[in-house]
Amino acid sequence: MEEQLQQIFNSKYKNKTLYNHFCELHYQMQENKYYNAKNLADFEDLSNFIKENRFYHVALKSADEVNNLKDQAFPWQEYCAKLMQLMQFKAKQINANIQNFLKLNTLLNIVGYGVHDEDAYVIQQCLKQIAQRDPNISSVRFWGKILAQQKDYFVIEVTLNKQIKEPQPPDCDEKLNEYVHYVTQDLLEDWALLPQVTRNQMEASRYITYIFSGNLNKNITQYPYFEGKEKHLLKAQILRITHANLLAPRGLYKYEDETKTIGFEEEFKMPESTELATMDAWVHLPAYILKQGRITFYEDPSLKEEELNQMKESDPEQERLKSIKDDKPFEQNDGNWLIKIFGETQQYTGNSDDQQPLSYQVVLLRNFLWPGAVTVSNTNEYISVYFGYGLKNQQHSFNPLAPKDVQEDPEDIDEVPEPNPREQPDELEPDSDDERRREQERREAELQQQQE
Incomplete structure (x- = not known):
């Protein structure tokens, strides 16, 4: 990790390393009393200001390098040169x-x-x-x-x-x-x-x-x-x-x-x-x-x-x-x-009868x-x-199906009272002997489970 950080600090941009850039930032923040960084955006503005207004020294070229500079060829010049070469092409005897x-x-x-x-x-x-x-x-x-x-x-x-x-x-x-x-x-x-x-x-x-x-x-x-x-x-x-x-x-x-x-x-x-x-x-x-x-x-x-x-x-x-x-x-x-x-x-039509119509x-x-x-x-x-594009037309036309006919409303159902009576009857039907016996057996079984 330290080696990677060291490589980042030593990376150069126009002969200036990242470490030098941080030093300049620290100097500007300390010496400039009017600068007051409130958030990260202000810090980034100061960094861009230093990059844009920094003086980059470029070493002068030697006399030999200056005298041997090649003429810069623009894209339109290359195009014209290739076009002239094609226009000057003279075909030999061709049987095709x-x-x-x-x-x-x-x-x-x-x-x-x-x-x-x-x-x-x-x-x-x-x-x-x-x-x-x-x-x-x-x-x-x-x-x-x-x-x-x-x-x-x-x-x-x-x-x-x-x-x-x-x-x-x-x-x-x-x-x-x-x-x-x-x-x-x-x-x-x-x-x-x-x-x-x-x-x-x-x-x-x-x-x-x-x-x-x-x-x-x-x-x-x-x-x-x-x-x-x-x-x-x-x-x-x-x-x-x-x-x-x-x-x-x-x-x-x-x-x-x-x-x-x-x-x-x-x-x-x-x-x-x-x-x-x-x-x-x-x-x-x-x-x-x-x-x-x-x-x-x-x-x-x-x-x-x-x-x-x-x-x-x-x-x-x-x-x-x-x-x-x-x-x-x-x-x-x-x-x-x-x-x-x-x-x-x-x-x-032409002048003669044999001539094909124009x-x-x-x-x-x-x-x-x-x-x-x-x-x-x-x-x-x-x-x-x-x-x-070299593609075959395999797309079929989209023909959506028509919606079905709107159906008529069904006939209303006659309303009837619920099957359960709305009022409780006065006299209840007594239980049968079998129902009373089964209820007694159920209660005895529950009582025995509680005692155990």
């Missing part, structure tokens, strides 16, 4: 298909989901940098933004050439990790590659409600147990959102049954604006993720054929390029998507099940993005 986010951001701004023009330009430059990292990249697009507690995650989605296949986890479907994602918390910093996820991680992510902290290496302490860190859960949620909300106009892609792949339709024309505002004009581009955490059904050899058939019936594989009209309706809505039209709905309206498709997943399009182009 890079999304023109700078142009598509105008569609997002019309419906209220866009970003600032400066951030859009920075994102466009980041897409070029990501596309130049690997020659096997076939396409790059801005996926969206995952909101977190500390810092949000910006996400970029990349698809690789089909000839190049990365090693997959042993219990995972190779088609599940078809999309590669890069994340960052600052657009001017480096991008981190998210790891691949396993089947067990995808299966466990369905039962976890977790708000991301902003630390990729944080352990997940949730129930059920999640085998991995926050970066694995982030990748799992991004894949779930992508496979459920990435849309494409009907007819843009075609599915080949022989190779079981999807390719572009050469003779495709973008539908008219009136057709884009219907659910029949949109299909799901990625495959459906089963409850197993895979794209294709895994037949466990340890299970019997009857059990496998029951599992297939409860979790069937969905057809590719399925229309969003066939999605399960969300609560009392007609479907799982909300369609809204922005801008002018008037159509203008329209300036913008169509918004917003998902009910995944709040923040939207698809915006016009007659020339479309974009799918996500801005949210």
Whole structure:
């Protein structure tokens, strides 16, 4: 205890120990005749007054230290330096298909989901940098933004050439990790590659409600147990959102049954604006993720054929390029998507009969099940993005039950006198011989107990 007190007294603040401070307090209290401490608050005021008006001597720096001082860099100077470095980036020959986010951001701004023009330009430059990292990249697009507690995650989605296949986890479907994602918390910093996820991680992510902290290496302490860190859960949620909300106009892609792949339709024309505002004009581009955490059904050899058939019936594989009209309706809505039209709905015809009518309206498709997943399009182009916490909308609407009907008052009961007579009868009924005998025996027993 004495050693700890000695350490406290010897602790320094601007070359003054606590012991010196107490000495100054005692001196001021003794010499200042006008000071009269009545309570602890007055003592604290004097202590603060001494601290604020004390002279702290700081030794002067030498000539070498003064001449070699570095210029102080303000935060805005560092930001401008990083921004200039990104603007001066010149991409080499890139074979990948890079999304023109700078142009598509105008569609997002019309419906209220866009970003600032400066951030859009920075994102466009980041897409070029990501596309130049690997020659096997076939396409790059801005996926969206995952909101977190500390810092949000910006996400970029990349698809690789089909000839190049990365090693997959042993219990995972190779088609599940078809999309590669890069994340960052600052657009001017480096991008981190998210790891691949396993089947067990995808299966466990369905039962976890977790708000991301902003630390990729944080352990997940949730129930059920999640085998991995926050970066694995982030990748799992991004894949779930992508496979459920990435849309494409009907007819843009075609599915080949022989190779079981999807390719572009050469003779495709973008539908008219009136057709884009219907659910029949949109299909799901990625495959459906089963409850197993895979794209294709895994037949466990340890299970019997009857059990496998029951599992297939409860979790069937969905057809590719399925229309969003066939999605399960969300609560009392007609479907799982909300369609809204922005801008002018008037159509203008061209000079020739073959020319498609010109329209300036913008169509918004917003998902009910995944709040923040939207698809915006016009007659020339479309974009799918996500801005949210990465959580599924599992909250059902609150419909309280109506109170029961007020019942009528019951009929009054007729009042009758009590069964006991209000007046004592004049003559009492005499006791019987048996009652007198039992009373006599009781009294004799009580008298005998008292004598004993």
